[in-house]
Structure formats: C-alpha cells, structure tokens
Amino acid sequence: MMNASIIGLAWRSLLNRKASALLTILAVALSVALFLGVDKARNGARAGFDNTISGTDLIVGAPTGQINLLLYSVFRLGNATAEISWQTYQDITAREDIAWTIPVSLGDSHRGFRVMGTDQTYFERYRYSNDTPLVLTQGERFEDIYEAVIGAGVARELGYKTGSEIVLTHGLGSAGLTDHEDRPFIVTGILEPTGTPVDQTIHIPLEGMTAIHVGWETGTRSPMADTITEDMIRDFDLTPRTITAVFVGLERRGSILSTQRALNTRQGEPLLAIIPGVALGELWQVTGVVERALIAVSIFVIAVGLVSVLTSILTSLNERRREMAILRATGARPGHIFTLMVAEAGLLGLVGSLSGLVLVQLGLALLGPVLSSSYGVQLQGLGLSMIDLWTVLAVTGAALLIGTVPAATALRRSLADGLTVKL
C-alpha cells in the first residue's frame, strides 16, 4: 500500500519531467532493442539454417571445405570450385549402405535466382524442417527436359504462374549477353513456401541443364551453337557429364560415420562427404566469435543506456531539493525518499526495456518478410522468449541498482537540509 503509493509518486514525478524522461526511456529502449535484435537475428538465422535440411545424412561433393560444400549445395551461397563426375555419382548410388541419392547440379541463374538441376528423387526424398516433404501448390513436377518447378519465393517475386516461360542465364550474372534465350523453360509447378533457400530456387531436370549447355562447352556460346536444332539436341545423350553435389540418405543412420569415411577415402576421384549437422556446427563455431563480439557490444550499449538513467535522475536532484523537503515535512521518512528515487530509476528501466522489446517485435514483423525473401532464410522464434523476459528483468534490476546512487544522494541531502531549503 505504502510502496504502491510511492511508485505512484515516482510515476507522476517522471511525467512532470516528460522530455527528459522520454529521452532516457528512448536511450534504454534503443539499447535493449539492439541487444534483443542481435540475439533474435542470431537465433533466427541458426534456426532458419538448421531447418533448411532434414533427413539428408550426407552431402557429397568435390573436395573443398566442409562449410563451403554445405553453403553452396544447400544454401546456394557461393560457388562450387569443382564438380564430380557422373560415373562417380553412379558408384555412390550403387553402394549397398546408401538408400537414396539426390543429384544436384548448380551454376546457372534466372534474374538473380539460382537454377538447380536435379531429378525426381528430389521431390520424393528432400526434407526440411523436421522431416517436412516438398509439396506443390500449383501444377506438377517437371517431366520434359524444358520444364521447371519454381520455389514459392521465385513465383511471388517474379509473378510467375504455371505456363510462364523463363530464359536462364549462364552463370550467375544478370540477364544479358549470356542468356540461354534459344531454349526457354516452361514453369510446370510451384512449390509451397518452405522458409528455406528452396523458395528461391528454380528446379529443372538434369537433362535440361545439359541441353541448354550444348554448344557452351567452352563456357561461352560457340558460333556452332546456332546450327544445332532442337531435334538434334533431343537425339543427343543428355546424361550430364558432371554434377555439383549429391544428397545421400543411408539405409541405416548408424552407419553414417563409416560411410562418410569410406567415401572420403575411396580410390579414384577424390570426394568430400559431410554430415550437414556437423558442418553447420562448424559454421556456428566460426560465426560464434562475431556473435559474441556483437553481444558484448550490445551489452555495453545497454550499460550506456543505464548511465543515461543515472544522469537524468542525478541532474534532476538539485532542482528537487525543495520537493524533498516538502515530502519530508509532510511525513516522508528517509526510506520513502530513497524508495522514490529508486522507483524512478526502476520505472525508467522498466518502461525503457519494455519499449525496446516492442521495438524489436515491430522491427521483426516489418523486416522478417524482407529477410526471408532476399535470403530465403526465415527468422524463426520471432515471438516472445525467455530471453526477452530476462532482459527486461535484468535491465529493470540494474536500473533499480543504479537508482541507489541518486537515492543515497537525495537521502543525505534531505537529512542535512531538513525543512529549510532556501531556493
């Protein structure tokens, strides 16, 4: 009762100094928003990446770093430096401990979206986010060599529907000189949104990938290419000579390490087999250093915000000596004065950190869709978490603690001033 009434006084006192209180609350809110924002971005990115691939036991590609292989094969980030031969792919598929394989061939693009050559097993076997299969919302899978199935993000961004014609670009450049305009693809299906890079991908058959590159063996279009007709292409053997990577599902998950070792040490073409979860773990180790630095910086920024709480209350003390004397005269005990000051600091901390929380939630609600459409990674766990709660509690607690500094000053002065303050 008594304390509630003091907090009421503290609140009115803050309202009386609106401008200064609002600036202080803003400082605390921005610092808390930065901290929570960094934390959310970190956890969101991790959850998003972790959800991108599920059920795939091994990823096999040409020797490179395991993070590199993971990034270009699953997240379409960066480029493959080497490929593996079709024969090697056949050898892998033939192994008895392997249940299924998905071939992946990357390298071309369409208006900034990556093109991936694959086969029907992709639609049957690929899983994301806790064993969720890919589902078509429109149309059907590709059947012919010049057909394509596009991710939900591609469809939304470029406004494509089933039946749309798309011209692929050689490599990753913007549309122009290196277009495969002579051989457009027809969109036959659109996938459900997944919140993974699949949304940003155009899927075509491996044969289609080979077909558009007939006459491009040197990397650019040869003068001979124009003389090759559609019928001639269809008569060619369109089996690819190389692919970029293979997603592998095992018969028994228990054999994952031995199969990985067998592939990594096999005779013939050298290979790199990685376990997606392990590679992700290594990636987080690398990014962890940066994350910790960001967290440390944002904690310092919160400290700055708290210092502004201290400053705003300390600077108000001089003009409030009279007020303290009045409160003392009307019966306030030293404890009341102390509580009043601490409560003001606590209220600034509480309102500030809650505002910061709201700011982050608003920011994520506005920015989330932009991030997910540009990077194909959804920020997950946007809702309130325990971290939010603890942050608000910790900042409020720290503000209360800091409040004891001006509180002690006000207490000392009000005891010395008594009832006689000449202003």
Add this chain to the structure above:
Amino acid sequence: MISDTAAVQIKGLKFAWTEGPALLDIPAFELAAGERLFLRGPSGSGKSTLLGLIAGVLAPQAGGVDVLGHDMASLSGARRDRLRADRLGVIFQMFNLVPYLSVVQNVTLPCRFSQTRRQAISGDPVEEARRLLARLGLNEEKMLQRPVTELSVGQQQRVAVARALIGGPSLVIADEPTSALDADTRDRFIELLNEEAARYGAALLFVSHDATLAGHFDRSVDLGEINRAGAIA
C-alpha cells in the same frame, strides 16, 4: 488526546551546527495544547533551526525538546519521522506544493505517509481535502484542476494550510507563511489559519519576523528573549 500535555515543551535546549558557536540556548519554552502562539524572530536568529528541532528533522545536542509528550532526543530518527507524519502539520514560507501533484493530491499527501492521518478521516481523504479547501475559499472546480504551479501565492499558501490540517494533527508549525502575501491577503490568511487550527483543536506555532502580526494570536514570544545564545549575538 490528553489536553494538558503541552504541545511543545523545551527545557535547557542547546544546539549548534557542527562547526560554530551555539545557535540556540533556550532554558525554557512552552506551547500549550491547542494554544496559538506567535514566535517573533528576525531572519538568522535560529528560528528555522528551532522549527527543525521541534519537527524532529534535527536532533538537539543537549537538553530536551518534548513534542506532544515525546522527548525528541530519546526518539530514534524513524520514531521522530513517524511522530511528524502522524501528528504534525508544516507550512513553509513559499513553494509549499509538490509540482507534479494536483491541488487535491497535494492536500492528501500526508495520508500517503501516515496510516494514522488517513484513519483519522472518517470518509474519503479526497472528499475531506475538498471540504478543507472549500472552507479556505478554494472551491472553484476550474481552479482545483489547474497545475499547482499556476496558482497564486495566496492560493498556494491556503492549499498548504489544508494539507497541514488534513487528518487532524495536534500541532501545526508555520514558518513565515505570510511573508510573500500582500497585507489584505495576509490578514485574511492568518484568520483562516487560526479558525481552522481552532476547529481541529491543533496548537499553532506561527513564526515570523513581522511583529505587527502578533495581535492575531493568543500569545506572543520573542525568540531573542528566550534564546540566550541569540542575546549574545
């Protein structure tokens, strides 16, 4: 309330600030219960210090100040605070009001700090505050809604009287409450203060340097006469 207990009784009081000569040396002084006393003293004569000692925010170094039957020297700081909260009303020279509270909230302020004061009011403290304000001529609703900093000095001082009297204190201390008022307002203010203090049966210790006000009160005392330290200076 025991009516024959003196509101204030001083016997052999000595007080000095930490470094300096004795400021107060009062062999004897008494304010009877319900008595309205005028204490005259020029500024610098130690009257504010004396009020601080009576209000219990300062502690005497020697001798006794008894307030409402309590020996202030033997009470702990917390007990002195409680006594002040429960049974004393204080009116300052000016700037009596807390700027961020409304007129009525300023009047009910003592009820925030004292259970006794709140319980002494039979009904709602807010209603009691409005009754007190109305008797002091502050009943215009528009005026009550204004920020206290926009009230005239005379109005502010009357709000302070209402605050000092809410919850029926036994002793009201007024430190130069009229020095910022013009002559007409001042006389009316003192009449109101006297009337209301009498209505509540509260003793009134009215301190001022202006000897012409003495006629309004039961008795008049010159601080210079009772304070031996002051006489030397």
